Amino acid sequence: MDVVSSAKAIYSFVSGEFILKIHESAENYLETILIISERKPQVRSIDIVNELEFSKPSVSVAMKNLRENGYIQMDKDGYITLTHSGRAIAETMYERHKLLSQWLMRLGVDEQTAVEDACRMEHIISAKSFEAIKRHAKNSQRKEPL
Numbered sequence: 223m224d225v226v227s228s229a230k231a232i233y234s235f236v237s238g239e240f241i242l243k244i245h246e247s248a249e250n251y252l253e254t255i256l257i258i259s260e261r262k263p264q265v266r267s268i269d270i271v272n273e274l275e276f277s278k279p280s281v282s283v284a285m286k287n288l289r290e291n292g293y294i295q296m297d298k299d300g301y302i303t304l305t306h307s308g309r310a311i312a313e314t315m316y317e318r319h320k321l322l323s324q325w326l327m328r329l330g331v332d333e334q335t336a337v338e339d340a341c342r343m344e345h346i347i348s349a350k351s352f353e354a355i356k357r358h359a360k361n362s363q364r365k366e367p368l
Contacts, residue, residue, distance in 0.1 A: 244291075248291075248311075249311060249315045249345055250274075250341075251281075251285075252288070252294075252309075252312040253312050253315040254274055255270065255294065255302055256304060256309070256316055258270065258273055259303075259304070265301065267282060267285055270285075270302075292305055293305055293307060315344050315345070318352055319340050319344045321356055322336075322340035322355070323336045325359045326340060328359075328362070
């Protein structure tokens with residue numbers, strides 16, 4: 223499946239832009255799997271439980287839903303990998319999270335508040351608005367000494 227077909231499978235086209243079709247909680251789980259996979263060679267449900275401080279049954283149900291919807295694969299040993307569409311969503315959320323957190327901190331917001339606010343903002347901001355913030359942040363960095 224090419225990138226355009228994949229995007230159509232996980233996004234719906236509304237008012238000239240693609241909108242994610244999954245729930246915020248699913249986006250959070252996918253982003254968490256991506257973050258853990260950057261630190262560890264293999265990801266299991268217990269790693270997600272520990273990272274998010276959620277109950278094992280809650281994570282188990284979420285993993286089942288993500289698997290049934292084609293966002294993750296789980297092997298016989300319980301190791302979780304993101305599918306192409308799951309990775310696309312996770313990377314989008316993680317990019318938004320990092321940029322929004324950094325941007326808020328550059329504006330003078332303390333780190334804890336910036337991270338918490340970015341976590342909420344990353345799920346609701348339109349692609350158009352995010353791209354505008356991203357352009358502005360890059361232009362601002364060029365003008366300001368680090």
